[in-house]
Amino acid sequence: MTDxxxxxxxxxxxxxxxxxxxxxxxxxxxxxxxxxxxxxLRNRGDVSEATRxxxxxxxxxxxxxxxxxxxxxxxxxxxxxAVVIPxxxxxxxxxxxxxxxxxxxxxxxxxVVGVTNYLPEKEEEVLFEMLSWRPxxxxxxxxxxxxxxRAMLKAAGVPVVEIMDVDGEPIDAVVGISHRRAGREMARxxxxxxxxxxxxxxxKMPLDHRARKRFEGFTxxxxxxxxxxxxxxxxxxxxxxxxxxEMTETILNRSPDIDFLYYSNDMIxxxxxxxxLDNSIDVPGQVGLAGFNGVDLLEGLPRKLATMDSGRLEIGxxxxxxxxxxxxxxxxxGGRRVELTPKLEVGETLRRR
Amino acid sequence: MTDxxxxxxxxxxxxxxxxxxxxxxxxxxxxxxxxxxxxxLRNRGDVSEATRxxxxxxxxxxxxxxxxxxxxxxxxxxxxxAVVIPxxxxxxxxxxxxxxxxxxxxxxxxxVVGVTNYLPEKEEEVLFEMLSWRPxxxxxxxxxxxxxxRAMLKAAGVPVVEIMDVDGEPIDAVVGISHRRAGREMARxxxxxxxxxxxxxxxKMPLDHRARKRFEGFTxxxxxxxxxxxxxxxxxxxxxxxxxxEMTETILNRSPDIDFLYYSNDMIxxxxxxxxLDNSIDVPGQVGLAGFNGVDLLEGLPRKLATMDSGRLEIGxxxxxxxxxxxxxxxxxGGRRVELTPKLEVGETLRRR
DNA sequence: TTGAAAGCGCTAACAT
DNA sequence: ATGTTAGCGCTTTCAA
Numbered sequence: 001m002t003d004x005x006x007x008x009x010x011x012x013x014x015x016x017x018x019x020x021x022x023x024x025x026x027x028x029x030x031x032x033x034x035x036x037x038x039x040x041l042r043n044r045g046d047v048s049e050a051t052r053x054x055x056x057x058x059x060x061x062x063x064x065x066x067x068x069x070x071x072x073x074x075x076x077x078x079x080x081x082a083v084v085i086p087x088x089x090x091x092x093x094x095x096x097x098x099x100x101x102x103x104x105x106x107x108x109x110x111x112v113v114g115v116t117n118y119l120p121e122k123e124e125e126v127l128f129e130m131l132s133w134r135p136x137x138x139x140x141x142x143x144x145x146x147x148x149x150r151a152m153l154k155a156a157g158v159p160v161v162e163i164m165d166v167d168g169e170p171i172d173a174v175v176g177i178s179h180r181r182a183g184r185e186m187a188r189x190x191x192x193x194x195x196x197x198x199x200x201x202x203x204k205m206p207l208d209h210r211a212r213k214r215f216e217g218f219t220x221x222x223x224x225x226x227x228x229x230x231x232x233x234x235x236x237x238x239x240x241x242x243x244x245x246e247m248t249e250t251i252l253n254r255s256p257d258i259d260f261l262y263y264s265n266d267m268i269x270x271x272x273x274x275x276x277l278d279n280s281i282d283v284p285g286q287v288g289l290a291g292f293n294g295v296d297l298l299e300g301l302p303r304k305l306a307t308m309d310s311g312r313l314e315i316g317x318x319x320x321x322x323x324x325x326x327x328x329x330x331x332x333x334g335g336r337r338v339e340l341t342p343k344l345e346v347g348e349t350l351r352r353r
Numbered sequence: 354m355t356d357x358x359x360x361x362x363x364x365x366x367x368x369x370x371x372x373x374x375x376x377x378x379x380x381x382x383x384x385x386x387x388x389x390x391x392x393x394l395r396n397r398g399d400v401s402e403a404t405r406x407x408x409x410x411x412x413x414x415x416x417x418x419x420x421x422x423x424x425x426x427x428x429x430x431x432x433x434x435a436v437v438i439p440x441x442x443x444x445x446x447x448x449x450x451x452x453x454x455x456x457x458x459x460x461x462x463x464x465v466v467g468v469t470n471y472l473p474e475k476e477e478e479v480l481f482e483m484l485s486w487r488p489x490x491x492x493x494x495x496x497x498x499x500x501x502x503r504a505m506l507k508a509a510g511v512p513v514v515e516i517m518d519v520d521g522e523p524i525d526a527v528v529g530i531s532h533r534r535a536g537r538e539m540a541r542x543x544x545x546x547x548x549x550x551x552x553x554x555x556x557k558m559p560l561d562h563r564a565r566k567r568f569e570g571f572t573x574x575x576x577x578x579x580x581x582x583x584x585x586x587x588x589x590x591x592x593x594x595x596x597x598x599e600m601t602e603t604i605l606n607r608s609p610d611i612d613f614l615y616y617s618n619d620m621i622x623x624x625x626x627x628x629x630l631d632n633s634i635d636v637p638g639q640v641g642l643a644g645f646n647g648v649d650l651l652e653g654l655p656r657k658l659a660t661m662d663s664g665r666l667e668i669g670x671x672x673x674x675x676x677x678x679x680x681x682x683x684x685x686x687g688g689r690r691v692e693l694t695p696k697l698e699v700g701e702t703l704r705r706r
Numbered sequence: 707t708t709g710a711a712a713g714c715g716c717t718a719a720c721a722t
Numbered sequence: 723a724t725g726t727t728a729g730c731g732c733t734t735t736c737a738a
């Protein structure tokens with residue numbers, strides 16, 4: 001028998017723990033300095049085609065994934081944009097995000113989303129958390145923030161775009177619509193169409209400032225026409241469509257003289273419409289209806305609900321454009337203000353005169 | 354005239370560029386070493402109440418926001434969980450995210466979302482980008498990925514949970530339902546209810562593997578009963594509700610004998626239902642209808658659509674639980690497989706025998 | 707075109 | 723209970 005080398009099973013054979021690969025590994029595998037590897041991987045500086053090949057080949061075959069944490073620390077450049085929104089359940093915000101992604105996809109920037117559940121303290125936490133990653137910009141819904149949040153945003157030293165709403169004092173840039181104006185314009189359209197006994201249906205959310213502003217604009221414009229909101233009803237939680245039905249039934253039973261219902265969003269408006277149709281209420285003859293947002297669900301309803309487009313997609317896009325332009329230095333100054341014009345969609349639930 | 358000190362305007366007065374604060378600033382302001390400041394800010398180790406106070410006070414008054422990039426690099430701990438989903442427009446995914454957030458909110462972990470638009474190459478890019486931040490875990494929709502994506506996920510050395518679907522070979526853990534089974538069960542329920550001339554309506558998306566698997570399960574189970582799908586129709590883009598109407602009209606005109614329509618999602622199903630009701634088609638007598646997902650929109654429809662709940666919220670929660678448990682070491686082994694049972698909701702659009 | 711050295715801001719590990 | 727030292731993995735800067 002030849003004296004084979006026998007490797008005992010239970011020896012302290014060093015099984016190196018699977019460690020993430022580093023530049024050094026690629027450097028060794030390719031026989032090129034770490035620095036040059038780094039240059040190749042970032043397409044920076046002059047590197048000969050030959051070494052370039054070698055490096056890319058080595059990186060690929062090892063399955064190297066760069067460590068952005070180290071890169072960001074070394075370069076103090078972070079390609080993240082913090083996007084802070086109140087909710088994901090309300091389709092409005094995913095739509096805004098879609099607009100943001102669409103634009104950022106053309107840049108090296110990447111959105112990172114934080115959700116606040118409409119709570120100012122939670123917003124503060126989320127913001128703190130996100131800012132601690134030193135993002136290159138912040139897109140945040142609304143103009144109402146705690147003092148601490150405003151202080152953090154100002155101190156962050158990066159572009160901040162407040163979105164959705166323009167009624168208030170922005171910290172830096174702002175992109176949105178005036179919800180007061182949206183409310184006023186809807187009120188005028190309703191009165192002009194000859195409705196006089198108007199009911200309002202909304203969410204039970206004192207912290208939804210945009211819904212509140214629409215309501216304020218609405219009642220204010222009605223007041224100018226000598227009209228008052230006759231009755232109102234609020235809901236929280238549950239299926240918005242079902243709640244729209246229920247609330248509509250409730251308010252119409254309580255105030256049978258109502259001839260118009262203004263809903264704070266299209267979903268409950270759609271529920272109201274379905275209720276009316278089910279109960280043979282003539283829309284818009286006996287009762288007119290209007291919602292808010294311009295969601296594309298409305299296209300498929302038996303009758304097209306009157307609404308006012310809130311331009312979510314465009315808001316997301318524009319906010320992202322502002323951030324991108326500021327970061328790459330195209331746009332110098334801060335404080336841009338973009339007010340989009342909400343456009344009334346008369347649909348078929350607002351009678352025409 | 355006294356000789357006042359006159360400060361010339363255009364002197365090279367050093368205006369220190371607004372630099373983000375560091376631990377050192379807090380250390381100097383509080384007269385405590387950086388290390389102790391770090392300890393206080395992370396609630397680590399023993400620190401006397403007195404110094405603790407001093408430090409917190411200093412940090413707060415300066416408005417210090419820690420730099421997680423540096424922290425992560427030093428500790429090689431990153432409290433991020435990458436969540437990769439195909440889309441935000443389909444409410445299903447925001448719902449999953451809601452479940453994920455809900456659970457991660459109770460932990461130090463934070464979700465970071467990436468969207469792939471159902472494109473495998475885009476998924477690969479997004480994954481590469483996210484993994485370069487060295488997240489502590491990955492939650493990713495589906496079981497179908499490019500080889501490169503699978504390789505990256507395996508090499509990442511962190512828990513990976515594939516979600517939504519269990520029909521296939523997971524990389525690590527998996528949480529979802531069997532879409533094949535969902536399709537089969539719906540087929541059986543339909544045949545059992547006495548329908549024989551069945552149409553299928555879906556999205557024109559070869560890359561939506563879950564929809565495909567449902568369809569396969571569906572046709573397979575029908576075949577066992579000696580039934581074949583009579584006609585089918587596909588759409589892409591636009592308002593799903595409106596498309597549901599259109600497709601329903603098209604297919605019923607083309608194949609008037611159809612007595613059941615199976616929709617690949619609730620939204621187009623709802624459109625179909627509204628179409629039928631508008632056109633006085635007796636549902637479920639003349640034509641039965643069923644969708645898929647169990648979205649809560651269905652609660653508000655004139656008639657409750659039959660569907661099968663896909664348990665999105667619970668999938669998100671469970672995936673997050675698995676990640677959290679593995680990270681804090683509660684759960685050792687990998688490869689957990691959680692198959693949720695999709696539950697048939699008969700509603701009012703599937704006739705009862 | 708390539709490489710070497712010196713940090714980025716923090717934390718682990720070890721003093722004291 | 724507090725401080726000191728040495729990196730984490732990269733990029734910047736400077737040198738060759």
